Amino acid sequence: MLRRNFIKLSATGFATVIYSRLTFAAHIGSSLINHPDEAWAQVGGEWLKLVGKGAAVFTYQDIKIEIKTRGIAQSVYVQSPVTELQAIRFKWKYQTAKYSKILGDHWERTYGDLAWKAPQATTKNPWYVLLHDDKQTACFGVKTGANAICWWEVKPDSMELTMDTHSGGVGVKLGQRTLHAADIVTSLSKLNETPYSALTNFCKVMCSKPVLPKQPVYGINDWYVVYGKNSYQTIKDQTTAMAELVTDTNNRPFSVIDDGWQQADDFSIVNDKFKDMHKMADEIKSHGMRPGLWTRPLIARKDDSKTLLAPKIAGRSQEDELILDPTIPENIARVKRNISLYKQWGYHMVKHDYSTWDIFGRWGMQMKDSFTVPGWKFQDQTKTNAEIINTLYGAIRDAAEDMYIIGCNTLSHLSAGVFELNRIGDDTSGKEWARTKKMGVNTLGFRLPQNNTFYAADGDCVGLTKDVPWDKNKQWMQLLAESGSPLFISAELDFLGAEQKAAIKQAFTNAAKIQPNGEPLDWLTNQFPEKWKLNDREVNFNWD
Structure with a gap:
């Protein structure tokens, strides 16, 4: 020794x-x-x-x-x-x-x-x-x-x-x-x-050279209200209502359109519910918000040549879900074209999702013995999986130019230094508090040290709906808003009364400014920290 x-x-x-x-x-x-x-x-x-x-x-x-x-x-x-x-x-x-x-x-x-x-x-x-x-x-x-x-x-x-x-x-x-x-x-x-x-x-x-947002990131995301059943009108309504609660015009919030805008499996074509994504972006801007858009870069079209597809492996590719092989230059070029298209449409942020699932056929929690099913290979076997992922992430970064990029279901250590934001935990919920506590509170408690050191660490949304107790969501929103991490809210508009609106307004005000990272004071013994240091004061939460 x-x-x-x-x-x-x-x-x-x-x-x-x-x-x-x-x-x-x-x-x-x-x-x-x-x-x-x-x-x-x-x-x-x-x-x-x-x-x-x-x-x-x-x-x-x-x-x-x-x-x-x-x-x-x-x-x-x-x-x-x-x-x-x-x-x-x-x-x-x-x-x-x-x-x-x-x-x-x-x-x-x-x-x-x-x-x-x-x-x-x-x-x-x-x-x-x-x-x-x-x-x-x-x-x-x-x-x-x-x-x-x-x-x-x-x-x-x-x-x-x-x-x-x-x-x-x-x-x-x-x-x-x-x-x-x-x-x-x-x-x-x-x-x-x-x-x-x-x-x-x-x-x-x-991570000696993180790529970080120029200002704190906050705003709204429609997923936990409509879960993909969105449209031009629902985005307009949510943006209009939530914009009234914004107080900082020097750091404007984002309105992120989640899954549901695209035409089936083609993320370069808008569907009939939205019709015109450039017009949608302009509508969001007219209310003082910055438009953001969700995409899935490695999904293939049904009419794609089989030569472009990744092999079908157990757990990943189903008959109705074809995946592009990320080692093929033509596919990387398509990913870059789509990201560039969103910039042309006028979007300021792109959230890309599912790439780890699409590459490996497993979620991170399933990667116990191995990352994927053994025995299969990409068209190009000369690069490691990490190199293949780095190439994909680098292509998205290059095509985005000055747009913010937020990765979701991306490998954390390979996202750092490449994307401004990263979704650091699995989905929270607009339907059940237990899931938000598990995936949100735990995630923020143990990954907040990565905030502004790796990227802006997004603990996911506050699903403000009638299905989730307000007293719990109010605390979750406060923690996000005062922890120095990004804040995104999915709000059911007819649930918002005077108390909820006042709390959102205060949360937006806090989230818009630079703050020190929050610190979980009981994380050594509590998997869901309740005692926090926020802006040099101790705040106690009750998650149960």
């Missing part, structure tokens, strides 16, 4: 001498992380142990992994010219058993299940993991924008990092190129620093 420390953990906490060494290393810009004790490669479903060639190189037949120090990060480079590589794994040997609490992340959105938990050896912690001993917090992660999908496992006698390099459901064919898989970073909390502050600062380490 003394021969090679990763970040040395002891039974009583972090040793002072190690702490001093690490903070000094960070000051001079050196890496906080030492080289792994073991390296493995997954080929054909089997894990093969690599041979160390010095401290920074591991090999097995044609597979070569090299680790290079870059500032405070350790960059991982992989070569595998012949072998179809599925993943690589590093292992650092040291004791973690005395650390009672850990916190991981999710692949894409959260699903109401984030919490500080006891370490479990088989748990995959996507992208990063925090270890806490009631005194200090150690953070382990990879930088955003990686070319492999990464997770950490905390075992009693080791830390392990896996970098998945699948292409579709098979190993990637790298050929003669070298894959820059990921940059490993670590951080150690300062003395007396809270775990929340430690994670917020670590997010800044993982």
Whole structure:
């Protein structure tokens, strides 16, 4: 253990001498992380142990992994010219058993299940993991924008990092190129620093160049009122009514049109309920709001050539739902054309959805053993799934130009530094409070450190309807409006009385201005935090 420390953990906490060494290393810009004790490669479903060639190189037949120090990060480079590589794994040997609490992340959105938990050896912690001993917090992660999908496992006698390099459901064919898989970073909390502050600062380490909105984002979204049964008239009515509650004309809110405007499976053609999307955008602007639009970039048309389609796999493509293969340049060009079209129509924000489901055929909560069904492949097998996703996201970003982009069902760590906003949790509800509590409160409580460090972190809407208790929704709206995160409201107009309108008006006023991130004060013990620090005051909520 003394021969090679990763970040040395002891039974009583972090040793002072190690702490001093690490903070000094960070000051001079050196890496906080030492080289792994073991390296493995997954080929054909089997894990093969690599041979160390010095401290920074591991090999097995044609597979070569090299680790290079870059500032405070350790960059991982992989070569595998012949072998179809599925993943690589590093292992650092040291004791973690005395650390009672850990916190991981999710692949894409959260699903109401984030919490500080006891370490479990088989748990995959996507992208990063925090270890806490009631005194200090150690953070382990990879930088955003990686070319492999990464997770950490905390075992009693080791830390392990896996970098998945699948292409579709098979190993990637790298050929003669070298894959820059990921940059490993670590951080150690300062003395007396809270775990929340430690994670917020670590997010800044993982994402050094976030792309953020110029002003706080807030407004309305129609989904949780009509659930797709929208029209030109419903959008006009909601925008007109809600615009009367806006107080800040220097930062105008958005009116986002969700699913239901398009012609069947073609997101470049408007249906008869809307007729003219350019006119719709102008209508929204006439009421002092900024128009936004929902889209699904990888859905295919029924008349598309089969050569453009991704393979049908269990759980994803049904007979009535065809998916474009994102490795085909023609499909990426279509995605870019559609995004550019929305800008031509006059929209200021585009919300794109379903891409993770469309690529893998699984939601993040279903990615337990693997990301997708094994055995299938895209037309181009030379790129990892992470690279394929990065290409898609990059195309959307380029085509959007100065429009804001909000990702939904997008991989969080690959969205950071690319999109201004990200939907950080699964759907809230305009029908039941229990779902909003689970998907909204939990999500905001454990992902708010990503707000304005990765992107503007959207905890999803307040579904203001008669089906959800007002006393609960009022609190949820207050939390969103005062937490520094985006606020979107879906309001049933005939439910809005004087009290509701006054609360919305105040929420819009708060959400329109720059505020410090809220902090959940009881998140170490409460999966649905009730005690919050908002604008330097403590606020207590009752979610039950």
